[in-house]
Amino acid sequence: xxxxxxxxxENREGVxxxxxCGQPFVGQAxxxxxxxxxxxxxxxxxxxxxxxxxxxxxxxxxxxxxxxVAEPLVFEPGAETIIGRLDPSASESPDIDFAPYxxxxxxxxxxxxxxxxxxxxxxxxxxxxxNGTFLNxxxxxxxxxxxxxxxxxxxxxxxxxxxxxx
Amino acid sequence: xxxxxxxxxxxxxxxxxATADDIRExxxxxxxxxxxxxxxxxxxxxxxxxxxxxxxxxxxxxxxxRYDEARHHFHDEPAYFSLRAIPSKRVLSTLVEPQVxxxxxxxxxxxxxxSARRANAPMNLTLVLDRSTSMRGARLDKVKIAAHHxxxxxxxxxxxxxxxxxxxxDVLIPATSxxxxxxxRSTVSIMRxxxxxxxxxxxxxxxxxxxxxxxxRMVNHVILLTDGRTFGDEERCLALARQAAExxxxxxxxxxxxxxxxxxxxxxxxxxxxxxxxxxxxxAVLQFLDERVRSLGDAFAxxxxxxxxxxxxxxxxxxxxxxxxxxxxxxERQPIPLGTLEKNRSIRALVQLQMPPSSKAGFRSVVRLDxxxxxxxxxxxxxxxxxxxxxxxxxxxxxxxxxxxILDALGKLTLYRxxxxxxxxxxxxxxxEAARQLENLATRLFAAGxxxxxxxxxxxxxxxxxxxxxxxxxxxxxxxxxxxLLALPEPGNDVP
Numbered sequence: 001x002x003x004x005x006x007x008x009x010e011n012r013e014g015v016x017x018x019x020x021c022g023q024p025f026v027g028q029a030x031x032x033x034x035x036x037x038x039x040x041x042x043x044x045x046x047x048x049x050x051x052x053x054x055x056x057x058x059x060x061x062x063x064x065x066x067x068x069v070a071e072p073l074v075f076e077p078g079a080e081t082i083i084g085r086l087d088p089s090a091s092e093s094p095d096i097d098f099a100p101y102x103x104x105x106x107x108x109x110x111x112x113x114x115x116x117x118x119x120x121x122x123x124x125x126x127x128x129x130x131n132g133t134f135l136n137x138x139x140x141x142x143x144x145x146x147x148x149x150x151x152x153x154x155x156x157x158x159x160x161x162x163x164x165x166x
Numbered sequence: 167x168x169x170x171x172x173x174x175x176x177x178x179x180x181x182x183x184a185t186a187d188d189i190r191e192x193x194x195x196x197x198x199x200x201x202x203x204x205x206x207x208x209x210x211x212x213x214x215x216x217x218x219x220x221x222x223x224x225x226x227x228x229x230x231x232r233y234d235e236a237r238h239h240f241h242d243e244p245a246y247f248s249l250r251a252i253p254s255k256r257v258l259s260t261l262v263e264p265q266v267x268x269x270x271x272x273x274x275x276x277x278x279x280x281s282a283r284r285a286n287a288p289m290n291l292t293l294v295l296d297r298s299t300s301m302r303g304a305r306l307d308k309v310k311i312a313a314h315h316x317x318x319x320x321x322x323x324x325x326x327x328x329x330x331x332x333x334x335x336d337v338l339i340p341a342t343s344x345x346x347x348x349x350x351r352s353t354v355s356i357m358r359x360x361x362x363x364x365x366x367x368x369x370x371x372x373x374x375x376x377x378x379x380x381x382x383r384m385v386n387h388v389i390l391l392t393d394g395r396t397f398g399d400e401e402r403c404l405a406l407a408r409q410a411a412e413x414x415x416x417x418x419x420x421x422x423x424x425x426x427x428x429x430x431x432x433x434x435x436x437x438x439x440x441x442x443x444x445x446x447x448x449x450a451v452l453q454f455l456d457e458r459v460r461s462l463g464d465a466f467a468x469x470x471x472x473x474x475x476x477x478x479x480x481x482x483x484x485x486x487x488x489x490x491x492x493x494x495x496x497x498e499r500q501p502i503p504l505g506t507l508e509k510n511r512s513i514r515a516l517v518q519l520q521m522p523p524s525s526k527a528g529f530r531s532v533v534r535l536d537x538x539x540x541x542x543x544x545x546x547x548x549x550x551x552x553x554x555x556x557x558x559x560x561x562x563x564x565x566x567x568x569x570x571x572i573l574d575a576l577g578k579l580t581l582y583r584x585x586x587x588x589x590x591x592x593x594x595x596x597x598x599e600a601a602r603q604l605e606n607l608a609t610r611l612f613a614a615g616x617x618x619x620x621x622x623x624x625x626x627x628x629x630x631x632x633x634x635x636x637x638x639x640x641x642x643x644x645x646x647x648x649x650x651l652l653a654l655p656e657p658g659n660d661v662p
C-alpha cells in the first residue's frame with residue numbers, strides 16, 4: 001500500500017494517481033512503500049496525513065503556526081479576515097499581517113488571501129495573489145473558497161504556515 | 167468442412183510445426199489458465215471455447231492435415247490490423263499484497279492495406295429522431311438541417327432510413343438507397359413536434375429498418391437523437407441494443423439539452439460499441455451528427471470485438487475506450503463491442519487489472535487479449551488477432567518510469583472518474599463527500615490548465631454543499647467534457 005501525500009487515502013501498489021483525490025504519484029520517489037515499513041513506523045508516518053475536523057465551533061479561535069517561528073498567532077475570526085502584509089505606502093492594512101516574518105521576500109501579496117467564516121466552517125480564499133495560495137499543496141483557484149480543516153498547511157508564495165482550531 | 171480462416175496454432179500459442187506432444191502440452195497450459203472451472207472471468211470463458219475448438223481439430227491427425235491444407239489459402243493474408251499492448255510496468259516487484267497493473271491497448275489498421283484498397287465502405291444508416299413536444303422550435307429545426315446535410319453527404323451505394331418518434335414511431339423513410347435526394351429531403355422536412363418520449367418504439371422501428379439491408383460488407387448503424395427521458399422501457403431498449411449488436415448493428419446515442427438520461431444512453435451505446443454524446447446547443451447537432459457519419463464513412467473494419475481474458479488469479483477491474491469517442495466499456499459482458507475501426511485512427515483503450523500477491527520471481531502470463539472484426543476494405547469477415555501479455559516479477563526491480571502515454575491517458579481518466587465519484591456520492595446522499603470530490607476535481611482541472619471546467623466544478627461544489635444537488639447542465643457538462651479530454655486530437659480533422 002502507499003499513502004497519498006495529499007489526502008491520506010491508502011492506495012494499492014501500482015496505482016499511478018490517487019484513487020481518492022487524483023493526486024499523481026509519479027515522480028514522487030518520497031512516497032514510501034508501506035508494505036516495506038514495520039507497523040510502528042507505519043503509524044507515525046500516517047499520523048500527519050489524517051484530516052482534521054472541518055467543524056469550527058462558535059466561540060472557537062484560530063491558531064496560526066508559522067514555520068520556524070515559536071510563538072503562534074491566535075485570533076477569533078470575524079466574517080472576513082484578510083491575510084497579507086502591511087505596506088507603509090498603502091492605505092489599507094490586512095487583519096493578519098505577515099510583514100514581520102519577511103513576508104515580502106517570500107512572495108506574500110498585500111491582500112493575499114482571506115479566511116471567511118461560514119455557519120460552522122471556515123473557508124480559505126485566494127484574493128488573486130501574485131504567487132498563489134496553496135492548501136495542503138494544492139493551488140487554490142483565485143476567488144474560489146475552499147473549506148479549511150484543523151491542521152491544514154497553507155502556503156502563500158513561499159511563506160508556509162499551519163492553521164489549527166482552538 | 168473445416169474453417170481455415172482462423173489461425174488455430176496462434177490460439178494455442180504454438181508454431182505450425184508443433185509436434186503432437188507440443189499441442190497436448192499447450193492445451194494443458196491453456197486449460198489451466200482459462201478453463202471455466204478454474205477461471206470465472208467472462209472473457210476466459212469466451213477464450214476457452216476457442217481453445218477447446220482449436221485443440222479438437224489439431225489433436226486429431228486427420229483433421230489437422232485437412233486444416234493445414236485449407237489454411238494454405240490464407241498464408242499470404244496480410245495483417246489487416248494489429249493489436250499493441252503496453253503495460254504500466256514491465257517488471258513488477260514481488261509483493262505480499264495485491265498490486266495494480268494498467269494496459270494501454272492500440273488497435274491499428276495496416277496502412278499498406280488501406281492504400282491498396284478502394285474508397286469508403288457503403289453505409290446502411292438509420293436515423294431515429296425524437297419529435298416529442300419538447301423538441302419544438304430550434305431543436306427540431308436543427309435536427310432537420312442536420313438530416314438534410316447527411317442526405318447530401320451520402321452516395322447512391324448507401325442505404326438510409328429515417329424514423330421519427332414521440333410516444334409512437336413513424337417510419338418517415340423506409341430503408342432505401344440514396345438516389346432521389348430531393349424527395350428524401352422533403353420527407354424529413356414534414357416532421358412535426360408532438361407527443362411524449364418513448365424511446366423503445368423509435369429504436370425498435372429503427373433497428374428493424376436497419377436490419378432490412380443488414381450486410382457484413384456495410385457499416386450498419388443506428389443514430390438515436392433525443393432530448394428526453396424515456397420512462398419504464400430502459401430495460402427493453404438495452405435488450406434490443408444487445409440483440410442489435412449480435413446481429414452487427416451499432417447504435418450511437420446523442421442527448422440534446424439537459425433532460426435526457428445520460429446513464430441510459432451510455433449503456434445503450436456501450437452495448438453495441440457505439441458512442442454517446444452530449445449536445446448542449448441546438449447548433450451543435452449538425453457538428454456531432456456530421457462527425458459521427460464521417461467517422462462511420464471512414465470505416466476500415468466494423469463490429470470490432472475485444473475479449474479480455476485475465477489469468478485465473480488476475481482480476482479485471484475496468485476498461486475504458488479512450489479513442490475514438492471516449493466511452494466506459496462493460497467488462498461484465500464479453501466479448502466487448504468496440505464498434506468501428508477507422509482508416510486513420512487507431513482504437514485505444516485502457517485496461518485496469520489487479521495482480522495477486524506473489525513471492526515468486528520470474529516471468530508469468532497475465533492476460534490474453536483477442537480482437538475480432540470484419541475488415542470491410544478487404545471483404546474479410548471475422549479477422550482475428552490474439553496477444554498474450556506477460557510480465558516479469560523480481561524481488562528488487564530497478565525503478566521504472568511508467569510510459570508517458572499511460573500517464574497521460576490515466577491522468578485524464580482520473581479526472582473523469584472523480585466526477586463520476588462525486589455523482590455516486592451524491593446519489594447516496596453524501597453531499598459533503600460529493601462537494602469535496604468536486605473541489606478536488608476543480609483543483610486537478612485547474613492544474614491541468616482546464617480553467618473553464620475547473621470553474622464549473624468549483625461552482626457545482628458550492629451548489630452541492632448548498633442545495634445537495636447538481637445542476638443538470640453542470641453535471642452533464644462536467645461528465646462529457648472531462649470525458650472529452652480523453653480523446654486524442656484527430657488526424658486531418660479540421661472541425662473548427
